[in-house]
Amino acid sequence: MTELNVKYGGNERSIPAPATVADAIKAFDRDGLKKALAAKVNGEEVDLNRELTATDEVLSIEPVTADSRDGLELIRHSTAHLLAAALLDLFPGTKLGVGPALMEDPRYGYYYDVIAPRTLTEADLPVIEKRMKGMAKQNLVYRREIVKKSAILELFKGRDEPLKCELIDKKATDTASIYHIDNSPFIDFCLGPHVPHTGKLQAFKLLALSGAYWKGDAEREQMQRIYGTAFARQEELDAWLKQREEAEKRDHRKLGKQLDLFSIDDDYGQGLILWHPKGGIVRMEMERLLREELEQRGYSFVFTPHIAKRQLWVTSGHEGNYADSMYAPTNIEDEEYRLKPMNCPFHIGIYKASPKSYRDLPQRYSEMGTVYRAELSGTLHGLMRVRGFSVDDAHLFVRPDQVHAEVADCLDFAIKVFDTYGFDKVKFELSVRGGAENKGYLGSDEDWVAAEDQLASALKEREISYERIEGEAAFYGPKIDIKIEDAIGRIWQLGTIQLDFNLPERFELEYTGDDNQKHRPFMIHRALFGSIERFFGVLIEHYAGAFPLWLAPVQVVVLPITDRINDYANQVAAELRAAGFRVESNTISDKIGAKIRDAQMQKIPYMLVLGDKELEDGSVAVRERKQGDIGAMTLAEFKEKIATEKSSRSL
């Protein structure tokens, strides 16, 4: 056969064989070839220089360009190879691990894991990047070769690449593809495809160096990971770098210090949060909102201790599964006690304190329960990952027929609360048991089917779109996870609604049914924030430190222009305080500009500028932190304005 039937952009024609993918595209569309990085031939992504095999069927060709997600992935993956090539060039003897493109992680675009002959440091990154840039300019071609598995193994053994050999051994069938970059010592075992040559890589940057384990296994070789990112165009890279800077400005650790919200002091312990007065106010307001909702929804408030006898944790199963995260036992008169990593067993204790009738259910216990977990030091991160934190915890003990209604109410609760904070994009994920091959699930099939149905129908009834995730359920029951998207598009996993068949069993919970028989209740674990510390961190970053009026530690600051006005200023402040607002009065003898600057930097929602004019007619000149000067009004008018704003918890 000497002709190939090719379809491209809706047209079909025959071209002479042999031909590469590039030849085929060229026959239809010369410009298109310039833009193409690779192509899909009958759906399979291949290199442009791939030889087309002649068949009777029509070859449908679709170019992959830099604008598409596939194209970007290609660029990033190819850049990772360029990185490896530069490393081999600069540090001969470097052993290669893997180097994938990262498409989900907003922080990075690709990485390569390596073991270099000497330890790499951050100072090496610019040098490596420079070499990559130099290679990119030379338009070095990526070449693919199909080789027998045994030959590949031989090749990489010869190059002393034990990790690659392990991969090849595991992943390759009888033949596999390897890639070279021209004029470079680089050869990789890789499926491809890649961009045709390094000249297509225009906008990339190396970002960070870190440790990583081979296969992510702490027992295996420690490697060094080099992270970078790449885009199709320099403008996109620049924009991305700028956005990264913006995100850094929102860092809750930085703002926490600047706004005097909280601190972590090693003299007290890593991962232990000291809430300062201003952070304390925000927390009080957060808890106030929760408490209002809990009360309205018929929850009761309980309080439980921070330690319990070791045996309790044996019964609950935490000793068995969770001991690594628990602090060591402490002895009190020959009895061992442990700090609590969770609140559930205590709430169970409250349930068990008296026999329950079906008429008593549901029981809804809520508590800001402070728990302690021995997280690894390297994982600690500001407020986001700590060792002691409070869970906005609640446990619902329900009859099987009540699951649906209770879960639906939890969903309403979550949506209402997150909406108040301005998180209008809330995502729900329903994690279910998944395939039958998954073992180790507790509870009967009927229970699971019923429970999953009830969760799903609660979601449907509330017209909530959700993602169903197979095989992600906890071993003790299905769950709904709640994720939110913040002001700059980052996703945070927060609360969870979990059904539990396990603990009621372990603690032998019961209620008496209308049939006068003993029945086992279901237990629902429910938290909206998960950790109030972590949610506080999310809020700081979401608002970039500019809390809405109802949350703001200082809501109004009064700024007299001269000392003559100080008395009036204090009087205005006192009156606002009496009306229930958090007010400060800045009577230091600074110029008004300096006082305003100070208040702006503290992100105080309202500034009242007071001078002779205001004193005379008893008014206040109002400056709003974002809009600036919004003009003068009477104090009564101002009070009414902010009272509305506060009570409605406006954003």
Added chain:
RNA sequence: GCCCAAGUAGCUCAGGGGUAGAGCGCAUCCUUGGUAAGGAUGAGGUCGCGGGUUCAAUUCCCGCCUUGGGCUCCA
């Protein structure tokens, strides 16, 4: 826990083999100025901790602690 980096005044940071600097903040005084920084003076530091090299270490070397970036998207 492991890899890399950093720890200097309350904060942000500069410096460097001969025991320390700036800006902000703080205190006092002068100034009373209408919407993002008025001026002067002053207080404040075992230069993370421990060891080593040296006549001499905050600086060089080693160890530790803490903080920061990370630690299975996979040929």
